[in-house]
Amino acid sequence: MxxxxxxxxxxxxxxxxxxxxxxxxxxxxxxxxxxxxxxxxxxxxxxxxxxxxxxxxxxxxxxxxxxxxxxxxxxxxxxxxxxxxxxxxxxxxxxxxxxxxxxxxxxxxxxxxxxxxxxxxxxxxxxxxxxxxxxxxxxxxxxxxxxxxxxxxxxxxxxxxxxxxxxxxxxxxxxxxxxxxxxxxxxxxxxxxxxxxxxxxxxxxxxxxxxxxxxxxxxxxxxxxxxxxxxxxxxxxxxxxxxxxxxxxxxxxxxxxxxxxxxxxxxxxxxxxxxxxxxxxxxFFIAKAHFYDLHRAHFNDRQAKAIERMFREGPDGFKGGLSAENYLSITNTSRATATRDLQELVDMGALSRTGERRYTRYWLNLPGTEI
The missing domain is CATH 1.10.3290.10 (Fido-like domain)
Incomplete structure (x- = not known):
């Protein structure tokens, strides 16, 4: 041919x-x-x-x-x-x-x-x-x-x-x-x-x-x-x-x-x-801007680093959600500190949480990302 x-x-x-x-x-x-x-x-x-x-x-x-x-x-x-x-x-x-x-x-x-x-x-x-x-x-x-x-x-x-x-x-x-x-x-x-x-x-x-x-x-x-x-x-x-x-x-x-x-x-x-x-x-970009307007001032350095890393993944985010192990790897902190940091992020509304114990996963809380 x-x-x-x-x-x-x-x-x-x-x-x-x-x-x-x-x-x-x-x-x-x-x-x-x-x-x-x-x-x-x-x-x-x-x-x-x-x-x-x-x-x-x-x-x-x-x-x-x-x-x-x-x-x-x-x-x-x-x-x-x-x-x-x-x-x-x-x-x-x-x-x-x-x-x-x-x-x-x-x-x-x-x-x-x-x-x-x-x-x-x-x-x-x-x-x-x-x-x-x-x-x-x-x-x-x-x-x-x-x-x-x-x-x-x-x-x-x-x-x-x-x-x-x-x-x-x-x-x-x-x-x-x-x-x-x-x-x-x-x-x-x-x-x-x-x-x-x-x-x-x-x-x-x-x-x-x-x-x-x-x-x-x-x-x-x-x-x-x-x-x-x-x-x-x-x-x-x-x-x-x-x-x-x-x-x-x-x-x-x-x-x-x-x-x-x-x-x-x-x-x-x-x-x-x-x-x-x-x-x-x-x-996603608009939601990201609104997210930081709401929460940026409340993050400690570790939380800011982890949140930035999650945003870098784009709209699809971490496949399967952010785990405590992910957080430990990103921030190089102790497990107790990671647990406390993640709970604070959930309490302030920056992250939502699903699952229990080793299946616990965290997700960026970005309502209204649809145009």
């Missing part, structure tokens, strides 16, 4: 627009909900919300590729690149690179796409990687660009991209298509359709030696932001990472055909889920 770029009508993807129409409508409605939710956050807290959401995306878009990052280093780098008051946490090269790229995607979303934009993102993302021949430019190697898995002596080839000498022409056509389907362009496409096609199209060219997945998801974010007229801040990578096998399966299947309606349906459902996740996280 040929790859999609070897099919005669490439890159004229075929799809049923009527199948996607209801998703497009839901996307626009949810975008308005997210805007309204963010307005509940005070101006002074919006910067921290941006950092929380952008750092989650930076962490997860890297995790999809099997790369684990230091969250505090990512957030420290984001603060610097957003021009906010820096903290003292050291910025590591890998984390600094992805943070710089995320901020660039966020702040330049409205600008047309250029080759130089892509080269800049690639250099930001991979300037630390000494293994690559070409950074900040399209791949040039003569070897086939393949996505493989399995044993080295018996690999399974999931996809083979166009040869390197085809890439400049393919990318010239891609950039022209991306800008020509923007909201005010002659061939404007609806938001989800354009973003879904932009991602599949880019991944099928696979123009760089490495980083194509992260750049392709950044392009989908840029496309969505252009269609709604502001940075989207939706948890796209966060949502994809939850089921990355389905993501890779969908890409692999649709890199062998130009009939992409099922891909667009899957992508649309993923974006709508990402919007719901974002609403949940904005609600």
């Amino acid at each position: 040929p790859w999609n770029w070897q099919i005669k009508d490439w890159p004229d993807f075929r799809y049923d627009a009527s199948t996607i129409a209801s998703f497009e409508e839901s996307f626009l409605l949810s975008s308005g909900e997210i805007l309204g939710a963010v307005h509940h956050v005070s101006p002074s807290e919006r910067d921290q919300l941006r950092i929380d959401l952008l750092s989650d995306e930076a962490m997860k878009t890297s995790a999809i590729e099997g790369e684990m990052l230091d969250r505090l280093s990512v957030q420290s780098s984001l603060r610097r690149h957003l021009g906010l008051e820096p903290d003292n946490y050291p910025a590591k090269p890998r984390e600094q690179g992805v943070a710089e790229m995320m901020v660039d995607v966020y702040s330049t979303y409205a600008k047309p796409l250029t080759h130089e934009t892509l080269f800049r993102w690639h250099e930001m993302l991979l300037s630390h990687d000494q293994r690559l021949e070409t950074i900040g430019a399209y791949r040039r190697h003569e070897d086939a660009m393949q996505i493989v898995s399995g044993r080295h002596d018996r690999p399974t080839v999931h996809f083979e991209a166009p040869p390197s000498d085809h890439v400049p022409d393919e990318m010239e056509r891609y950039v022209e298509w991306f800008n020509g389907t923007a909201p005010d362009a002659a061939n404007a496409l609806p938001a989800l359709t354009r973003a879904g096609l932009s991602h599949l199209y880019f991944e099928s060219i696979h123009p760089f030696e490495d980083g194509n997945g992260r750049l392709g998801r950044a392009l989908a974010e840029k496309s969505l932001a252009q269609n709604i007229g502001q940075p989207s801040l939706i948890a796209l990578a966060f949502t994809i990472e939850r089921d990355r096998k389905a993501y890779y399966d969908q890409l692999e299947h649709h890199q062998k055909t130009l009939d992409v309606t099922p891909w667009l349906e899957w992508f649309a459902e993923t974006v709508l889920t990402a919007q719901r996740v974002t609403l949940e996280r904005v609600g």
Whole structure:
């Protein structure tokens, strides 16, 4: 079976627009909900919300590729690149690179796409990687660009991209298509359709030696932001990472055909889920702010440290709740002190408690987290 770029009508993807129409409508409605939710956050807290959401995306878009990052280093780098008051946490090269790229995607979303934009993102993302021949430019190697898995002596080839000498022409056509389907362009496409096609199209060219997945998801974010007229801040990578096998399966299947309606349906459902996740996280952020307004002044240092650690887990919190053993590990205190601290947190209404004895678990008391 040929790859999609070897099919005669490439890159004229075929799809049923009527199948996607209801998703497009839901996307626009949810975008308005997210805007309204963010307005509940005070101006002074919006910067921290941006950092929380952008750092989650930076962490997860890297995790999809099997790369684990230091969250505090990512957030420290984001603060610097957003021009906010820096903290003292050291910025590591890998984390600094992805943070710089995320901020660039966020702040330049409205600008047309250029080759130089892509080269800049690639250099930001991979300037630390000494293994690559070409950074900040399209791949040039003569070897086939393949996505493989399995044993080295018996690999399974999931996809083979166009040869390197085809890439400049393919990318010239891609950039022209991306800008020509923007909201005010002659061939404007609806938001989800354009973003879904932009991602599949880019991944099928696979123009760089490495980083194509992260750049392709950044392009989908840029496309969505252009269609709604502001940075989207939706948890796209966060949502994809939850089921990355389905993501890779969908890409692999649709890199062998130009009939992409099922891909667009899957992508649309993923974006709508990402919007719901974002609403949940904005609600969590608002509840967190109210929680600290109520309780911050009453915490001792140990309690403050444990509460901060619980919030760092996000809306899902500690799986199964915080145990006394967790508290001992976080605070490095005695069991008697831990028991007293936890009871105080329950009495003041900061935590709720379930279970008895060794099954006792503690949960952040965050009423009203729904938007």
